[in-house]
Amino acid sequence: MASSTMAGAHDHPRGLRRFLFSTNHKDIGTLYIILGSIGGVIGFLLSLGMRLELAYPGVQIFPGLAEALQGADPSMALDAGKNLYNVFITVHGVLMIFFMAMPILIGGFGNWFVPIMIGAPDMAFPRLNNISFWLLFASLVLAVISMFVEGAPGMKGFGGGWTFYPPLSSNTGSPGPAMDFVILALHLAGASSILGAINFITTIFNMRAPGMTLHKMPLFVWSMLVTAFLLLLVLPVLAGCVTMLLTDRNFGTMFYDPAGGGDPLLFQHLLWFFGHPEVYIVILPGFGIISQIVSTFSKKPVFGYLGMAYAMVSIGVLGSIVWAHHMYTVGMSLNAQRYFTLATMVIAVPTGIKIFSWIATMWGGSISFRAPMVWAIGFIFVFTMGGITGVVLANASADKQFHEGYYVVAHFHYTLSLGAVFALYAGFYYWFPKMTGYMYSETLAKANFWLLFIGVNVVFFPQHFLGLGGMPRRYIDYPDAYALWNLVSSSGMIFVTLSLIVWFYAIIDAFMKKRLAGANPWGVGATTLEWTLSSPPPFHQFQVLPRITGASR
Amino acid sequence: MFNVNRQMLTRGALAAAVAIPATLIAGFALAQVEGQPTPGGLGLPNMVTPVGLGTQQFYNMVLMPIISFIALFVLGLLIYVSYRFNEQRNPIPSKLTHNTPLEIVWTLIPVLILLFISVPSLRLLAEQVEVPEASVTIKVTGNQWYWSYKYPEDQGGGFGFDQMLKPESELQPGDLRLLSVDNEAVVPVNEVIAVHITSNDVIHAFGVPSFGVRMDAIPGRLNQTWFKIEKEGVYYGQCFFICGKDHAYMPIVIRAVSREKYNEWLAQAKQKFASADSRVRVAAESH
Numbered sequence: 001m002a003s004s005t006m007a008g009a010h011d012h013p014r015g016l017r018r019f020l021f022s023t024n025h026k027d028i029g030t031l032y033i034i035l036g037s038i039g040g041v042i043g044f045l046l047s048l049g050m051r052l053e054l055a056y057p058g059v060q061i062f063p064g065l066a067e068a069l070q071g072a073d074p075s076m077a078l079d080a081g082k083n084l085y086n087v088f089i090t091v092h093g094v095l096m097i098f099f100m101a102m103p104i105l106i107g108g109f110g111n112w113f114v115p116i117m118i119g120a121p122d123m124a125f126p127r128l129n130n131i132s133f134w135l136l137f138a139s140l141v142l143a144v145i146s147m148f149v150e151g152a153p154g155m156k157g158f159g160g161g162w163t164f165y166p167p168l169s170s171n172t173g174s175p176g177p178a179m180d181f182v183i184l185a186l187h188l189a190g191a192s193s194i195l196g197a198i199n200f201i202t203t204i205f206n207m208r209a210p211g212m213t214l215h216k217m218p219l220f221v222w223s224m225l226v227t228a229f230l231l232l233l234v235l236p237v238l239a240g241c242v243t244m245l246l247t248d249r250n251f252g253t254m255f256y257d258p259a260g261g262g263d264p265l266l267f268q269h270l271l272w273f274f275g276h277p278e279v280y281i282v283i284l285p286g287f288g289i290i291s292q293i294v295s296t297f298s299k300k301p302v303f304g305y306l307g308m309a310y311a312m313v314s315i316g317v318l319g320s321i322v323w324a325h326h327m328y329t330v331g332m333s334l335n336a337q338r339y340f341t342l343a344t345m346v347i348a349v350p351t352g353i354k355i356f357s358w359i360a361t362m363w364g365g366s367i368s369f370r371a372p373m374v375w376a377i378g379f380i381f382v383f384t385m386g387g388i389t390g391v392v393l394a395n396a397s398a399d400k401q402f403h404e405g406y407y408v409v410a411h412f413h414y415t416l417s418l419g420a421v422f423a424l425y426a427g428f429y430y431w432f433p434k435m436t437g438y439m440y441s442e443t444l445a446k447a448n449f450w451l452l453f454i455g456v457n458v459v460f461f462p463q464h465f466l467g468l469g470g471m472p473r474r475y476i477d478y479p480d481a482y483a484l485w486n487l488v489s490s491s492g493m494i495f496v497t498l499s500l501i502v503w504f505y506a507i508i509d510a511f512m513k514k515r516l517a518g519a520n521p522w523g524v525g526a527t528t529l530e531w532t533l534s535s536p537p538p539f540h541q542f543q544v545l546p547r548i549t550g551a552s553r
Numbered sequence: 554m555f556n557v558n559r560q561m562l563t564r565g566a567l568a569a570a571v572a573i574p575a576t577l578i579a580g581f582a583l584a585q586v587e588g589q590p591t592p593g594g595l596g597l598p599n600m601v602t603p604v605g606l607g608t609q610q611f612y613n614m615v616l617m618p619i620i621s622f623i624a625l626f627v628l629g630l631l632i633y634v635s636y637r638f639n640e641q642r643n644p645i646p647s648k649l650t651h652n653t654p655l656e657i658v659w660t661l662i663p664v665l666i667l668l669f670i671s672v673p674s675l676r677l678l679a680e681q682v683e684v685p686e687a688s689v690t691i692k693v694t695g696n697q698w699y700w701s702y703k704y705p706e707d708q709g710g711g712f713g714f715d716q717m718l719k720p721e722s723e724l725q726p727g728d729l730r731l732l733s734v735d736n737e738a739v740v741p742v743n744e745v746i747a748v749h750i751t752s753n754d755v756i757h758a759f760g761v762p763s764f765g766v767r768m769d770a771i772p773g774r775l776n777q778t779w780f781k782i783e784k785e786g787v788y789y790g791q792c793f794f795i796c797g798k799d800h801a802y803m804p805i806v807i808r809a810v811s812r813e814k815y816n817e818w819l820a821q822a823k824q825k826f827a828s829a830d831s832r833v834r835v836a837a838e839s840h
Contacts (some may be wrong), residue, residue: 152797168796176739188674331776334678337682352659352663353659360649362635365638366638369639379633384624392616395611395677395678397611398616403760468596469762477801479729480730482592483592
């Protein structure tokens, strides 16, 4: 690293002190990316277990897994296996959202590039940044521990889905401490994200370089600003929601218990008031990344910059007032269902603006198909696929046929497992040369793309058919009629697994071969500030603040 | 020789490309039995209630064509721009960044499409939610992990029973693994059946795909839905909300019969479940 240029105010810590006590936004960003990768790999292994189990009708592998992982008694192995399957789906969901997508997209890329893109030396509150990360690490530990302590009577782990609906998550369904571990994990993850959001908002509002007006900020920074506001608005609601569950479980309150005048639906409303904005918290940074990449590799400024920025703002606002479309079957009044149907459908409009603006950015451009651009085009297609099934599910009337079935599973995996993950990979391959200073192998990066693109489509497209046919989700075993498409779906995991192996190999290859990337490997299209710095950037960048002139982009 | 072979191969491949999906789809259509999932099925099941038929029509005639068109349109645009504007073909990028009429068009057209969808959507929604006057009312209660049914006294019932999964060892020919149960719930065909749904322990969801019905069973709340089966037969459903380890093992079976047969069944069931009724109550109270 360029520490020799850093004489003066700050020293350049090394080793354990550099990362454990880090207040440097780039080092903290790196830590987040590593944590997110670990969370993602564990989450992937859980999904591999689920797809192996579902490849054929009948219960095959989970009883053995329960014996091996949780030390279940062989006489109880079948029941322990069924419970473990539910634990897998729960932890898979929690890990992929809170410990893969959010850490990498927000903590990782956000920390790394928001300060650089606005011409700031660091985040506004560097020590707060450090505690945000370590709270999340502690939270991950608690979430993993929850798999190995008692949940439902005689069973280990909490297996009620990542939405934790009571009474299954209260003392009725899971009297053991597993759910308490999950609640505390959520508290810590929530606190971590709230502190991070405060840090981002303060940084973006107060630390922009001279001339960097709000309307000149790169769209990735805009996306992080909207994301940070959403986090700040909805995470306290989640915290309250699970705290009431905690007191219901341990201190005899009855917030969600009808026997004491409470209502399980209160939990659902509070959870989804957080939960629906949460899906935009995961996807908005992806929108930002895709905007940067499409513009860079088309060698054109983003088409309709203001429309793109305010489309994200309106997605954030609309996304916060449509939560009950996750609850169409709970018995809401007709008028409530009408409102949530119409409000939800409206989100398709700003989303359409974004899709068409990306295509219009490419239109007339001079597109170079480097790896990040290939990932970005892949993103636009799979996200469109997820978006259109979202329009179907927005209709309360149609949702009654698909609710809690595989159509929904296919829908949200197209937006998240394909959408958010493709954006994440696009960002990874876009900024990897900047973060490490080394260029990866273009061939490996594209092999990674094609394997994952084929893999996830084989896994998730047939799930539309399963959902149309009526297969419920969160089932360890299914009627024999669903066997064909489940087998096809499971076979896609072969490609997904290979793509992960290629990804690891691409990283190892890059560090072994040490091909120097140079300050700007992407050429004239890369106009944001990070490409004006060396690769990797100096430990403290912008000792003299840059002055931004010229047109917005 | 080589040419002929290649031609034949091409023709054969083309024929196979058309014939294989066609036979597959035809095969599925043949294999389709009303009320149960179709092996390898690609679409919605055959619907047997007005609400189900409405859902089928709405999905197959309105939603499916629109979303397929949008997906293909976006895919086509992406392929076109990738081909037309790659750096070999178009080395000098344009500076185009604004086109207000275009932006208005791609805002307004989606709005119009959504308005077009919302009309049949809201009509169907009202049909689903507003329960017409029912001639038979049954109460369904979710338990970990089985369903209980009660038939009210004033409609010739006055009994209740539990519906449990038939274990694999007891399956008879014609039974379906994970779907067949010990006690089928019987209802008359061509009559409006109102279903009151609640739960004794955790949240479950009562769902029968060929009715277009899915409704949560929530402790402390009484939900209501309805169906009018227009065809005699046996209809299978499952639990649609995760409820613990045996979530996948609490199916629903509803048999629709003529009014006469229904009356006969009521009389028989009253006797059969008279003793069982106390068992149901004990089971319910022990939670």
